Amino acid sequence: MKSIGKYFMFLGSLFVNRESFRTYVKLILDESILIGVKSIFIVVIVSTFIGAVTAVQTAFNLVSPLIANYVIGLIVRDMTILELAPTITAIVFAGKVGSNIAGGLGTMRITEQIDALEVMGINASSYLVLPKVIASMLMYPLLVILACFLCIYGGYLAGTLTNAVTGEEYIYGIRFGFNEFTISFMLVKSVVFAFLVSSISAYKGFFTKGGALEVGIASTSAVTNSCIAILLADYLLAQLLL
């Protein structure tokens, strides 16, 4: 409970005694490159293969001749939009970006760089963390949209290359009974997950105490806590919005 209280106080500290707007614009752009652009490669790999595997495994389970092949496309689409693109990518995002945020801030803490900022009269949490949180909330939904396309495309490639489904059937399947709200739901989830990963990781890194070993522990703890928070939020959002 003490940690949760400290976490919310930390979040509050991001918005007090801020620097000028132009300072944040530059920092957010820099962080967007670090957080967003440099995560594209891993997102491309993970989402394409997840889509492919989903298509192949769905095809494997469709043994009844009464179920049309286009269902493969439909299942890949719904699984991708509702769960795979926002949630699995969030777990990957927590592993890559979350550990990076916690490790970076933890190192800054133990080498007194955060103290140096505080002594200069700069609100270190706002200066260092707010741009990371905003950049994550801006870039992660874009990564999820990319993951969504690639996941469905991966399913298309795997399905057609293994002759499990024809291209026409798959495309018919992904257009069949499409509910636009699922896209809104996916984007809401992605913004919430990005906030959770970036803020929890920043919190863990910002309050690191000790030396190099503790920085490693903070990074691990950031990823673990982010994953738990993602799964909890995933359930709550599904319960609330669907």
Add this chain to the structure above:
Amino acid sequence: MIEISDIKKSFDDVEVLKGISGTFYQGKTNLIIGASGTGKSVLLKCMVGLVKPDEGNILYDGRDFTHADRDLKTEIRREIGMLFQGSALFDSKSVEENVMFPLDILTTMPKSEKLERVNFCLQRVGLSDVNNKMPSEISGGMKKRVGIARAIVNNVKYLFCDEPNSGLDPQTSILIDNLIHEITEEFGITTVVVTHDMNSVMEIGDHIMFLHKGVKEWDGDNESMLTTDVKELQDFIYANKFMKRFRNNPTI
């Protein structure tokens, strides 16, 4: 001038500072000395606001820092420069960007003026042609100099140095000590240095405060320190064989 009165600080059940009072004078190099674990660094951190004292007041030219509101605290902090034990340079920024950082954030100076000021400060600490180097590419002594340049770049009124010559060879230590002393006199800064290095004490100690087990046992200048009758201070000064020769033969 910085005045502290009755500063107390405990961590859990351990009382680290037990009511320390004293004055640090403008234009002088004020030293806080004492053995390891006597609370020197904690006192310094209380003074710059990194640690909140449990009791007591810290006055910066009459302005109460301890009980100040956020705006006054920020105003005073922007008049403070600090050299950290490990230099605390931002590793992702070059030397030039490190020194320019306080100007980028705290001022609206045009870029050319900032660059001029950065180059002046780097030259003042005896560094040239290092602007584009990264902190990982320069030596420990150079890092300390860059740290000093960054600390004074914004025309600070107060300079704090936490063990400025730890990890440095004796020659570089003396260079850094002298640099701090010269800058203090040249710019009329109130400088507070935490050290346990007797060379620094004898070289630059205009005003010295001796701490022992969280209590101020003595303060004065470095010459009167050698003739002190405070036993703890005597033990501290004459701990090594070289200094013991002075104790046994004051005419040296």
